[in-house]
Amino acid sequence: MLEEIGQRAKAASRVLACVGTEEKNSALLAIADALDSEAAWIVSENEKDLAAGRENGLSEALLDRLALNKERIAGITDSIRRVASLPDPVGRILSETERPNGLRLTKVSVPIGVIAVIYEARPNVTADAAVLCLKSGNVVILRGGKEAIRSNIAISEVMRRALAGAGLPADCVQLIHDTDRAVTQELMRLKKYVDVLIPRGGAGLIRAVVEQATVPVIETGAGTCHVYVDRAANIEMAAEIIYNAKTSRPSVCNAAECMLVHRAVAAQALPVIAARLAERHVEIRGTDEVRQLLPAAVPATEDDWGKEYNDYIMAARIVADEEEAISYINRYGTGHSECIVTEDTAAAEHFLRAVDAAAVYHNASTRFTDGGEFGMGAEIGISTQKLHVRGPIGLEELTSMKYIVRGNGQVR
Amino acid sequence: MLEEIGQRAKAASRVLACVGTEEKNSALLAIADALDSEAAWIVSENEKDLAAGRENGLSEALLDRLALNKERIAGITDSIRRVASLPDPVGRILSETERPNGLRLTKVSVPIGVIAVIYEARPNVTADAAVLCLKSGNVVILRGGKEAIRSNIAISEVMRRALAGAGLPADCVQLIHDTDRAVTQELMRLKKYVDVLIPRGGAGLIRAVVEQATVPVIETGAGTCHVYVDRAANIEMAAEIIYNAKTSRPSVCNAAECMLVHRAVAAQALPVIAARLAERHVEIRGTDEVRQLLPAAVPATEDDWGKEYNDYIMAARIVADEEEAISYINRYGTGHSECIVTEDTAAAEHFLRAVDAAAVYHNASTRFTDGGEFGMGAEIGISTQKLHVRGPIGLEELTSMKYIVRGNGQVR
Numbered sequence: 001m002l003e004e005i006g007q008r009a010k011a012a013s014r015v016l017a018c019v020g021t022e023e024k025n026s027a028l029l030a031i032a033d034a035l036d037s038e039a040a041w042i043v044s045e046n047e048k049d050l051a052a053g054r055e056n057g058l059s060e061a062l063l064d065r066l067a068l069n070k071e072r073i074a075g076i077t078d079s080i081r082r083v084a085s086l087p088d089p090v091g092r093i094l095s096e097t098e099r100p101n102g103l104r105l106t107k108v109s110v111p112i113g114v115i116a117v118i119y120e121a122r123p124n125v126t127a128d129a130a131v132l133c134l135k136s137g138n139v140v141i142l143r144g145g146k147e148a149i150r151s152n153i154a155i156s157e158v159m160r161r162a163l164a165g166a167g168l169p170a171d172c173v174q175l176i177h178d179t180d181r182a183v184t185q186e187l188m189r190l191k192k193y194v195d196v197l198i199p200r201g202g203a204g205l206i207r208a209v210v211e212q213a214t215v216p217v218i219e220t221g222a223g224t225c226h227v228y229v230d231r232a233a234n235i236e237m238a239a240e241i242i243y244n245a246k247t248s249r250p251s252v253c254n255a256a257e258c259m260l261v262h263r264a265v266a267a268q269a270l271p272v273i274a275a276r277l278a279e280r281h282v283e284i285r286g287t288d289e290v291r292q293l294l295p296a297a298v299p300a301t302e303d304d305w306g307k308e309y310n311d312y313i314m315a316a317r318i319v320a321d322e323e324e325a326i327s328y329i330n331r332y333g334t335g336h337s338e339c340i341v342t343e344d345t346a347a348a349e350h351f352l353r354a355v356d357a358a359a360v361y362h363n364a365s366t367r368f369t370d371g372g373e374f375g376m377g378a379e380i381g382i383s384t385q386k387l388h389v390r391g392p393i394g395l396e397e398l399t400s401m402k403y404i405v406r407g408n409g410q411v412r
Numbered sequence: 413m414l415e416e417i418g419q420r421a422k423a424a425s426r427v428l429a430c431v432g433t434e435e436k437n438s439a440l441l442a443i444a445d446a447l448d449s450e451a452a453w454i455v456s457e458n459e460k461d462l463a464a465g466r467e468n469g470l471s472e473a474l475l476d477r478l479a480l481n482k483e484r485i486a487g488i489t490d491s492i493r494r495v496a497s498l499p500d501p502v503g504r505i506l507s508e509t510e511r512p513n514g515l516r517l518t519k520v521s522v523p524i525g526v527i528a529v530i531y532e533a534r535p536n537v538t539a540d541a542a543v544l545c546l547k548s549g550n551v552v553i554l555r556g557g558k559e560a561i562r563s564n565i566a567i568s569e570v571m572r573r574a575l576a577g578a579g580l581p582a583d584c585v586q587l588i589h590d591t592d593r594a595v596t597q598e599l600m601r602l603k604k605y606v607d608v609l610i611p612r613g614g615a616g617l618i619r620a621v622v623e624q625a626t627v628p629v630i631e632t633g634a635g636t637c638h639v640y641v642d643r644a645a646n647i648e649m650a651a652e653i654i655y656n657a658k659t660s661r662p663s664v665c666n667a668a669e670c671m672l673v674h675r676a677v678a679a680q681a682l683p684v685i686a687a688r689l690a691e692r693h694v695e696i697r698g699t700d701e702v703r704q705l706l707p708a709a710v711p712a713t714e715d716d717w718g719k720e721y722n723d724y725i726m727a728a729r730i731v732a733d734e735e736e737a738i739s740y741i742n743r744y745g746t747g748h749s750e751c752i753v754t755e756d757t758a759a760a761e762h763f764l765r766a767v768d769a770a771a772v773y774h775n776a777s778t779r780f781t782d783g784g785e786f787g788m789g790a791e792i793g794i795s796t797q798k799l800h801v802r803g804p805i806g807l808e809e810l811t812s813m814k815y816i817v818r819g820n821g822q823v824r
Contacts, residue, residue: 014742018766097787103776105786112798113768191622195798210603210626216799217628237821244823330426352816354430356525364515364819373824374517374815375509386524386607386812387628388800400798403786404764407776409649411656412785 002186005141005174006193009114012171013139017111019168021088027166028084028131032077034162035127035155039073045154046123053147065121066148076127079378083135086377089395090137104406109399111137113195116187117380118143118209120201123151129200130159130173132380136398139172141194143187146179153177188213195400198393200381218393221384223253223336224308225366228325228351230342231262235269237363238341239276242314244365245339247280251310253382254337254369258305258315260325261290266318270294277314286316306332322347326354333357335384337366358384358391414598417553417586418605421526424583425551429523431580433500439578440496440543444489446574447539447567451485457566458535465559477533478560488539491790495543498789501807502549516818521811523549525607528599529792530555530621532613535563541612542571542585544792548810551584553606555599558591565589600625607812610805612793630805633796635665635748636720637778640737640763642754643674647681649775650753651688654726656777657751659692663722665794666749666781670717670727672737673702678730682706689726698728718744734759738766745769747796749778770796770803 035042046068053063094107115138117129126142133140144152156175164170176183188197191214198218199209209217227245229238245256261269270293274284284290285304286297297316304315319325322340329338339361340351348362359369369391371379376394383389389397447454458480465475504521511517527550529541538554545552556564568587576582588595600609603626610630611621621629639657641650657668673681682705686696696702697716698709709728716727731737734752741750751773752763760774771781781803783791788806795801801809 099787214622216797240823248824359815359817361817364817364822365824367824368515375511385628390813391815401802403771403803405771405773405776410776411652412660412777412779
C-alpha cells in the first residue's frame, strides 16, 4: 500500500515541480475556501474522534488538543491565506557566476520533492503541514495519530478535492488511513519515494525516527533552554526575562528550564528572580548553595540537569564564572535556545560565539525562537539539528537547490 | 574506545569553534610543512601497506590508488596551501534583520562541530578531509580503509603533531586505528558526539551507512548521468559533449553512462556520435531501434538502464520526444548530472526545470560537476541528496548556522 502511495506522490511531485507561483497560490486559496465551507462536516467527524477518545480515557489536555470547532478551523484557514500571500520560496537565485570557460552557473532553489510528516494528536497539523509543503512545491505524505484519524481524513479529503478543482493533482496531499504502527515504520524507510521525513511530536517519536529511518530526517527536537545571569547582569531585566521564558508558556520547546547565576551576584539576584517566579507558583529546584539563599527551593537531583519539565518548575544553580555557564549549557542543553543576561558586551559576545545552539540570545527571552517572531511568516517546527536547517523551519528551509549550467558546447 | 574518541573530539570542537581565521590558516600551513618534511617516513610506511596489499592480492588498480610517493605528497601539500588561502567559511553573515520589537537577528555560519569521515583505500583522503574540516572549524574523526592503515596513521600523526605545535588541540584530527568492521558500525551510531557523517566510497559503503547510521549523513552518491540529444541539437556539438562526458574519465561519478536521442534526428545523429566514440573503442549498448542504425552496437538488456558502468561502455536509446527523455532520466538517473543538447531555448529551459538532479546542463559536458570547476576551490565529494547540500560539497557546505539575537530586555 505504501509503495502505491509513494509512486503517486513521486508522480505528483513531477507535476508540482513545474507549477508556477500563481497556480500554487490559487490552489491554497481554494483549499482555505473549501475548509471553511466544509467546516460543519469536519467538526462532526472530529466529534467522533472526541467521543472515541473519551471512551479510551484520553486526558482532558489531549482531548483539548484534539478538538476542532468553527473558530479553530477559521484560525487554520486564516493562516492558509497568510501562507498564500508569502513570497514563493522556489526559484530564488541563490548564486550566479560565469566561469572562465564561459559556463554560466545558476544555483536556484527547487522543491525538495516528497516530504513525509509524522505527527501526533493535533488535527490542525494535517492542514498546516500540507499547506507549507504545497507552497514550497513539495508533495506531502501525512501520517497523523490514531486519535485524530476521522478528523484527519475529513481535512485531507477536503484538501484533495480542492486541489483537483484547482487543476493540480489531488495526490499532492495524501494521508495514510491505516493507523497500524508497522506502517509508520515502513514509511520511515520508503527511501525510493520519500526525500525527507519530518517528525513532529514528543521525544519518543523523534528517537524512533532517528533509530529506524533510512530517509533523511529533519529533527524537530526537544528544548532544554537556559538563562545565564552574568555578574554584570541588570537584575531586574534578568528577573523579567526568566519570568517570561519560564511562565509565558511552559509546555513549549523554547521555554526556559534552568537558570545559571554567577556567584558574585547570586545573593542579590536569586531572591528577586524567585519572588517574580513565585507570582506563578513556579517550583525552584536548586543546589545546596541555591537553597541557602532560597530556603523555599526544593533540592535538585542529578535528574534535574538537562531536564525539559514542560511545567511550572525551574532548575537553578550557581556558577563560578561565564566559562562554567558555557560548559554547562554545551553539556546539558539540547542546542535549542540559550540566553545570557549581562551589561558586559564582551561577555555577551563570547557567550554568543561559544554556546552551541540554534538560537543564542543576549538580553532577551528564549521564547522568541519561533518562525513568526523571526519574521518567517510560517514554520513547520524548530530544528535542533545542524544539517540543512537549524532553528525555525520556514518555507525557504523546505526547499533544496540545483545547479543550472548553461553552455555553448564546453567540454572538459 | 570510540566513547573516548568522541569525548575528545567534542572537547576539541569547543576550542576550535572560538579560533580565528589566522590561527586556523597557520595550523594548515604548519601541517603542509610537516607533511613535506616527513614525506620520506610517510612513503616508507606506505611501502609497508603496499607490501601487505601485494601479499593479500590487491589488484594493480587498487595498489595504484594506495600508493604514495614524494610527488603525490607534494600534490597533497600544494592543495593544503591552496585551502589555507581560501576565504574562511565560518562567520559569514547569512542574513540580518531588525524586528519591530527591536530585536536584532543575525544568522551566521558556524562550524558543524564533529564530522566523521568513512573512506576507502586512498590515503590522500586522510589529509584532504582533515584539512577541509579544519578550515571550516570542524573537528574530524577519520575512519580509513584497512589497506592504508599504516599510511593513514603516519599522515594523521604528522598532522596531530603539527596542530599541537601550532597551539591547537591535536584532537582536532583523530584517526581510528582499530580497523575492525564493528568499530565502523559503532561510529555510525555515535550520535552523542558526532554531528555529521560523510561516507566516501562505493555504493556498498553508502548503502551500509544509510541503513545503519543514526548520525545525520551527507551522502556522496553514485552517478548515472545522461545526455539527451534533442531534435534541435547541433549534432557535432552533441557528439563532442558525449565523447567528452563518456571518455575523458570513465571511472568518475560525473561521467555519462547513457545517451537518449530524439527519434527525429536519430538516423542522422547516432552514426556521428558512434564514430566519435569509436575512437576510444566505446562499446554501445542499444535498443533494437538503435541497433538498426548502429549495427555494431550490442543489444541492451533491462540491466543496462540506470547502470553506472565506470568503463568505456555507453547505453543508448531513442525517445519520441523531450517528455520521454525527462521521464526516463527522472526514473533511471541518480540525481547527479544530466544534460540536454539543443539549439531550442524553450526546450532547454523546460529540461533544466523538469529534470530533478544536482546539476542540469544545457550544451555542456556533465564532467564539469566538480568543486574546482564550479569555482569552489576545494570539495570533499559530490552530494546527490537534497538536504543541506546538493552537488559539490565545498567549505561553505561544511558549515551550519546559528541565530544570534541581541536585545535589551525584550520579553514575549
